[in-house]
Amino acid sequence: MSSTGVLLLIAMAACMASAAVLGSLARHRIAGLGRWLAAHCFLIVAFGALVSSRGDYSPAIVLIACFCVLLAAVLILQGCRQFASRPMMGRYEFLGLIALAGAVLYWTVIVPDENLRAAVMSCALCYTRMAVGWTIWNSRGQHRRRYGHWLVLVAASVGATLYAARMVQCVFFANPAAKVLEPTPLNLAFVSAGILSLLLLSIGLVMLVNDSLVENAQRLATIDELTGLLARREILSRGEEMLKAARSTGSPLSVAIIDIDDFKLINDRYGHPVGDRVLKKFAVEVSQRLRQRDLFGRLGGEEFAVLSPETGKARAATFVESILSSVSGGVTTREGEARCNFSAGIEESGANDTLNDVICRADAALYRAKREGKRRVELAAASLT
Structure with missing residues (x-):
């Protein structure tokens, strides 16, 4: 096997490894991952076709390899643009792709010219690498972890530079009688650099998927998936920080525990999907009425918490009453409108209170509101303060 064949075999093995990793992550449904996996499968076919020909590159083998590389x-x-939530391909790009494919066909079958075909392929690959680098780099603001973005940018830049140089070499400096994949020092250098940039790009794409999985896991730990509010663990964590700040300034921190009255009856009568819609609508309506400094989260089920810094419980009660009186919480169903009412218990922090102490007293006030008729706001008893 020639030196070029060995390099192509290495490239095929690298693509197979990358495809295996991407395939193992496919169940997580990361945007763009499916197209990246398909691209590596096309690259495996392209390199496999070239390796299997053992240096005898017939027009059919060349077309298969070129078209697979273009599709990849x-x-x-497209996967990078999908990952970045951008349109995957413009009309002019599509027309350009068709023109390039036609040019490859023309200089392979009709008027064979390896240098011009290589120049066309290099032009296409140069453009796509530049577009990949631009797309991923400009999407970095959506993600906290940027290692994958940096690696994709470096790989795309190296690849674009390499293919631009290859295009210039094929158009202006190539020997007309030379073969593009002939194992000359220059060809081996181009093939080696191309495989290296492809490997770096593949690793970068895998890192992007991994970064997205980490961010999704962090988001699930901090955000309630149904309502989009802070999850229980996160609101308690941030509440501890708010309580420390309140102690340092000597200001009160009020905690309101809000519960949707008779929520089980809504689920039983209208079904759990309607109950979920009620929870989501309640979360949206309350969020729109809170002050910027307030903290709002879902403790679980139909129970929510509002933490109000620098606010006494009497003032917090007035504030919460005004919010709940303006919140409908109702959703329209086939059986009619599913309406609901709300009860709340409110307490403020004392000098030696933990956050759990304040929440427990607010929770006790909430249950008192339930016992006394619901649809009301109760302050924690003074004896419990």
Whole structure:
């Protein structure tokens, strides 16, 4: 096997490894991952076709390899744009792809010219690599972890530079009788650099998927998936910080525990999907009425918490009453409108209170509101303060 064949075999093995990793992550449904996986499968076919020909590159083998590489480049670009939540391909790009494919066909079958075909392929790959780098780099603000973004940018920049140089070499400096994949020092250098940039790009794409999985896990730990509010663990964690700040300034921190009255009856009568819609609508309506400094989260089920810094419990009660009186919480169903009422218990922090102490007293006030008729706001008893 020639030196070029060995390099192509290495490239095929690297693509197989990358495809295996991406395939193992496919169940997580990361945007763009499916196209990246398909791209690596096309690259495996392209390199496999070239390796299997053992240096005898017939027009059919060349067309298979070129078209698979073009499709892979486009799929990687589309995957990156999907990952960045951007349109995957413009009309002019599509027309350009068709023109490039036609040019490859023309200089492979009709008027064979390896240098011009290589120049066309290099032009296409140069453009897609630049577009990949631009797309991923400009999406970095959506993600906290940016290591994958940096690696994709570096790989895309190296690849774009390499293919631009290859295009210039094929158009202006190539020997007309030379073969593009002939194992000359220059060809081996280009093939080696191309495989290296592809490997770096593949690793970068895998890192992007991994970063997204980590961010999703962090988001699930901090955000309630149904309502979009802070989850229990996160609101308690931030509440501890708010309580420390309140102690340092000597200001009160009020905690309101809010519960939707008879929520089980809504689920029983209208079904759990309607109950979920009620919870989501309640979360949206309350969020729109809170002050910027207030903290709002879901403790679990139909129970929510509002933490109000620098606010006494009497003032917090007035504030919460005004919010709840303006919140409908109702959703329209086939059986009619599913309406609901709310009860709340409110307490403020004392000098030696833990957050759990304040929440427990507010929770006790909430249950008193339930016992005394619901649809009301109760302050924690003074004897419990």
